[in-house]
Amino acid sequence: MRISGSGRSGRSRVSQADIARQAGVTQAAVSMILRDRADGIPEATRERVLAIARELGYRADPLARRLANGRSQIIGVFTYEKVFPVAHRTFYHRFLLGIEEAAEAHDQDLLLFTSAAGRRDGNSGGVRTIYASGENKLRLADAAVLLGRDEIPAELEQLSADQYPFVFIGRRFLADGREVPSVAPDYAAATRALTQRFAALGHRKIAYLGADQSLPASIDRLSAITASELDAQLHFAPVSEVDEALLHRLLDAGVTGLMLENSEYAELVGGLATKVGADRNAHLSLAVAGLTEEDGADTPWSGFTVPGYRIGHLAVEDLLAQLEGAPPGCRLVPCPEAPGRTLTAVPR
Amino acid sequence: MRISGSGRSGRSRVSQADIARQAGVTQAAVSMILRDRADGIPEATRERVLAIARELGYRADPLARRLANGRSQIIGVFTYEKVFPVAHRTFYHRFLLGIEEAAEAHDQDLLLFTSAAGRRDGNSGGVRTIYASGENKLRLADAAVLLGRDEIPAELEQLSADQYPFVFIGRRFLADGREVPSVAPDYAAATRALTQRFAALGHRKIAYLGADQSLPASIDRLSAITASELDAQLHFAPVSEVDEALLHRLLDAGVTGLMLENSEYAELVGGLATKVGADRNAHLSLAVAGLTEEDGADTPWSGFTVPGYRIGHLAVEDLLAQLEGAPPGCRLVPCPEAPGRTLTAVPR
DNA sequence: AGCGTCCGCTTATGCGCATAAGCGGATCGG
DNA sequence: CCGATCCGCTTATGCGCATAAGCGGACGCT
Structure with missing residues (x-):
C-alpha cells in the first residue's frame, strides 16, 4: 500500500512526465528544456513546454534531482549541541x-540537522547523532560542517570511512591519530602570543583557569602556556566553584596574571578580582584566551578573539573545494589580539 | 561527465547492491532484510547479510529511501527571518x-532551511525563499513549519496549490480570503481579556502602542481593543521614536493605561513611564500584549504571554496529523495571563 | 540519385531503495 | 502419487529526474 493512498502526502502533484504528456513530448525532452540543455530544440516547443510547466505549477523535486545527478547544492550543518x-x-x-x-x-x-535524540542508548536526552536507524542523514546534503564539543568519535570515524565530505569546526583526532578535516582557531599561536604579552609586561608567574583540559582547544592552550617562559599554575574548576578564596590563594602564591578560558569565566572573575585586588592592594592582570566576537571590538577584556565568523566562512569554502576534488585539510585561523584594559604591567 | 569522476563526492560508498553481490543474493533480498521485512528468510542468510552490511559499513541513503516510499521522517522548518x-x-x-x-x-x-537569498530580485539581502531555481526545497522534508513575519504571500499560495503539508506559525490569509493552515496565539481573546482587566481596574481611556498594524496578529489585537468598552487611542511608531513627549501627550489626553505590542516596547517605555509618571504625579498602568516565555513567569510586566513553546509543539503535531490524512486546520492557542505589577487600579 | 548532416526529438538507462508478484523446489496432506 | 502449500528467495517495476545514445526525416551537396 502506497502512502499516496492515504492522501497526497509529500508527493509532488506534478512531475515532468505530466508536463510531457500534455505537451506531447517525452519526459526527457521536458527535462532538457527545463534544465536549459535544450540545444537543438526549437523555440516553439520550448515555449509550449515551459508554458505548460508554469500552468501546471511544476516544481522540481530536489531529491530526485540529487539522486540522479549527485549534487543538491545543499550543505549541511550538524551540531552536537x-x-x-x-x-x-x-x-x-x-x-x-x-x-x-x-x-x-x-x-x-x-x-x-537536528536528530531525534538517541533514546535508544538511553543516556542523556540531548545527544545528537548522525547515524540513526541505519541512515547517514547528512547524506541529504552534499557535504557538512560539524560543530559542538561533545561529538561522538565513532561517528567521525564512520564519516571518514564513508568518505563523506565534511569539516569539523575545531580540531579533532581519530583513534589512529589522524586529524579530522577541520577549520579551527589557532589557540596555540594565540596563547603563545598572549603569554609573551604577559612576559613583556613584567609578569613572571601566572595562572590559568578553565573548565576543560581534554579538548584539543584546551590542550593547545595549555601546552603553549607550559612551553612559555612563564611560571604557570593550572586550575580547572567549573565556573560555579570559582570564589574569592581561589584568588586569594593565587595572590598568596605570587601570581600577578590570570588567564581565563573564556568570557564566562571573565564575567565572574572580573568582579571578584577587582574586589580582592583592591582589598589586598595587589595587582592581578586578567586575560581571556578566547573572547567571542560578541564581546565586541572595544571589549574591556584583554586577550584574543576567536574569529568565529571567519571560521564559518572558511569551513563552507573548504567544503565546496572538497566537492571539487580538493583534498580535505586542517586549517588554523589566527585569532586577533584584543588589547583591552585588564592586562597591564606589573607595578614594581 | 558524472560528478563521481571528480572524486567520490556525495556518493555513497556502499549500496545494497554491493552487499547483495557479496552475499550472493539480490538487492531486493538485502532491502527486505535490512528493513526487517524478511518474513520468510532464514536466520542464516539474515545474519550473513547483516554481517556483510556491517563489515562494509553500509548506510542507507535517506534520499533514495524517500524517493522510493514517500516518507523520510523529516519535518522542515522554514523561517522568513x-x-x-x-x-x-x-x-x-x-x-x-x-x-x-x-x-x-x-x-x-x-x-x-536557509535559502540562498534571492539575489535575483535584487532587493534586500535577507529575504528567504522557498521556491528557487524551479524547486520546492521543502520537499526534502515530509512537511514543514513556517514562521517569520515577512513571508512571501505568493509562496503560501504556491504551497497551498501544491498540496504541500505545512503549518504557519501565526495566522495568514491567501489572496482569495482563505486562511492558511496555522497554529497561532489567540491574540484576539487575550487582548479582549486584557481590556477587561483594564476596565475592571477603573480605566476608561487607554492607548495602544506598537509598530505594526497590518499583520493578522496586530489586527486581532486592535480590533479587540476597539470593540471593547474602553476609549482607546492607537499609536504606531517604531521603538526608536518613542519618547517622553508621547507619554506627556497621552497623560494630557487623560489616558490612564497603556498597552504595548511587545516586550521591546515595554523595555523602553517602562523607564520613561515611571519617570514621567513621577514628574507629573500621574498614574499610568502598563500592560504588554505579547510577553515572551523568556520574560519568565514572575515577570514584573502585566499583560499576557505568548505560549511559544506550546505552539511549536502543536505545530509539529498538526503536521504529523496531516501526514496521516487529517485535514489541515487553524488552531488558536490561549495566551496565559501575566498578572505582573504594572497594571493597577486607577487612583480615584 | 545517393550520401552525409543536422535537427528534433525519442529510447534506454541508471541513481538507491522498497515492494508486489512470481517461481522453482521441497514438503506435506490426502 | 499428485496437487497444494510454503519456503526462500528472485524478477520486475517504479519513485522523479538527468543524460548518453539513437533514429527517422528533411535538407544540402555533388
Whole structure:
C-alpha cells in the first residue's frame, strides 16, 4: 500500500512526465528544456513546454534531482549541541552566522540537522547523532560542517570511512591519530602570543583557569602556556566553584596574571578580582584566551578573539573545494589580539 | 561527465547492491532484510547479510529511501527571518524550542532551511525563499513549519496549490480570503481579556502602542481593543521614536493605561513611564500584549504571554496529523495571563 | 540519385531503495 | 502419487529526474 493512498502526502502533484504528456513530448525532452540543455530544440516547443510547466505549477523535486545527478547544492550543518537552547549560545552563534552567510554567497542551501535524540542508548536526552536507524542523514546534503564539543568519535570515524565530505569546526583526532578535516582557531599561536604579552609586561608567574583540559582547544592552550617562559599554575574548576578564596590563594602564591578560558569565566572573575585586588592592594592582570566576537571590538577584556565568523566562512569554502576534488585539510585561523584594559604591567 | 569522476563526492560508498553481490543474493533480498521485512528468510542468510552490511559499513541513503516510499521522517522548518540571528532573539526562540522538542518526541528529524537569498530580485539581502531555481526545497522534508513575519504571500499560495503539508506559525490569509493552515496565539481573546482587566481596574481611556498594524496578529489585537468598552487611542511608531513627549501627550489626553505590542516596547517605555509618571504625579498602568516565555513567569510586566513553546509543539503535531490524512486546520492557542505589577487600579 | 548532416526529438538507462508478484523446489496432506 | 502449500528467495517495476545514445526525416551537396 502506497502512502499516496492515504492522501497526497509529500508527493509532488506534478512531475515532468505530466508536463510531457500534455505537451506531447517525452519526459526527457521536458527535462532538457527545463534544465536549459535544450540545444537543438526549437523555440516553439520550448515555449509550449515551459508554458505548460508554469500552468501546471511544476516544481522540481530536489531529491530526485540529487539522486540522479549527485549534487543538491545543499550543505549541511550538524551540531552536537542543541541549537536553540541557550547553551553556548554566544560561542557558536558567530560560527553559524559565518556559515550561513558563506552558504548564501556561494548559492548553496543550508540544512540544519537536528536528530531525534538517541533514546535508544538511553543516556542523556540531548545527544545528537548522525547515524540513526541505519541512515547517514547528512547524506541529504552534499557535504557538512560539524560543530559542538561533545561529538561522538565513532561517528567521525564512520564519516571518514564513508568518505563523506565534511569539516569539523575545531580540531579533532581519530583513534589512529589522524586529524579530522577541520577549520579551527589557532589557540596555540594565540596563547603563545598572549603569554609573551604577559612576559613583556613584567609578569613572571601566572595562572590559568578553565573548565576543560581534554579538548584539543584546551590542550593547545595549555601546552603553549607550559612551553612559555612563564611560571604557570593550572586550575580547572567549573565556573560555579570559582570564589574569592581561589584568588586569594593565587595572590598568596605570587601570581600577578590570570588567564581565563573564556568570557564566562571573565564575567565572574572580573568582579571578584577587582574586589580582592583592591582589598589586598595587589595587582592581578586578567586575560581571556578566547573572547567571542560578541564581546565586541572595544571589549574591556584583554586577550584574543576567536574569529568565529571567519571560521564559518572558511569551513563552507573548504567544503565546496572538497566537492571539487580538493583534498580535505586542517586549517588554523589566527585569532586577533584584543588589547583591552585588564592586562597591564606589573607595578614594581 | 558524472560528478563521481571528480572524486567520490556525495556518493555513497556502499549500496545494497554491493552487499547483495557479496552475499550472493539480490538487492531486493538485502532491502527486505535490512528493513526487517524478511518474513520468510532464514536466520542464516539474515545474519550473513547483516554481517556483510556491517563489515562494509553500509548506510542507507535517506534520499533514495524517500524517493522510493514517500516518507523520510523529516519535518522542515522554514523561517522568513535569518535563523541564527533570530534563534537567540527572544521572540522566535521558544517556538523553535517547542518544535525541536516535539520533533524529538515523535522521532522525526528536523531540517532547518536557509535559502540562498534571492539575489535575483535584487532587493534586500535577507529575504528567504522557498521556491528557487524551479524547486520546492521543502520537499526534502515530509512537511514543514513556517514562521517569520515577512513571508512571501505568493509562496503560501504556491504551497497551498501544491498540496504541500505545512503549518504557519501565526495566522495568514491567501489572496482569495482563505486562511492558511496555522497554529497561532489567540491574540484576539487575550487582548479582549486584557481590556477587561483594564476596565475592571477603573480605566476608561487607554492607548495602544506598537509598530505594526497590518499583520493578522496586530489586527486581532486592535480590533479587540476597539470593540471593547474602553476609549482607546492607537499609536504606531517604531521603538526608536518613542519618547517622553508621547507619554506627556497621552497623560494630557487623560489616558490612564497603556498597552504595548511587545516586550521591546515595554523595555523602553517602562523607564520613561515611571519617570514621567513621577514628574507629573500621574498614574499610568502598563500592560504588554505579547510577553515572551523568556520574560519568565514572575515577570514584573502585566499583560499576557505568548505560549511559544506550546505552539511549536502543536505545530509539529498538526503536521504529523496531516501526514496521516487529517485535514489541515487553524488552531488558536490561549495566551496565559501575566498578572505582573504594572497594571493597577486607577487612583480615584 | 545517393550520401552525409543536422535537427528534433525519442529510447534506454541508471541513481538507491522498497515492494508486489512470481517461481522453482521441497514438503506435506490426502 | 499428485496437487497444494510454503519456503526462500528472485524478477520486475517504479519513485522523479538527468543524460548518453539513437533514429527517422528533411535538407544540402555533388
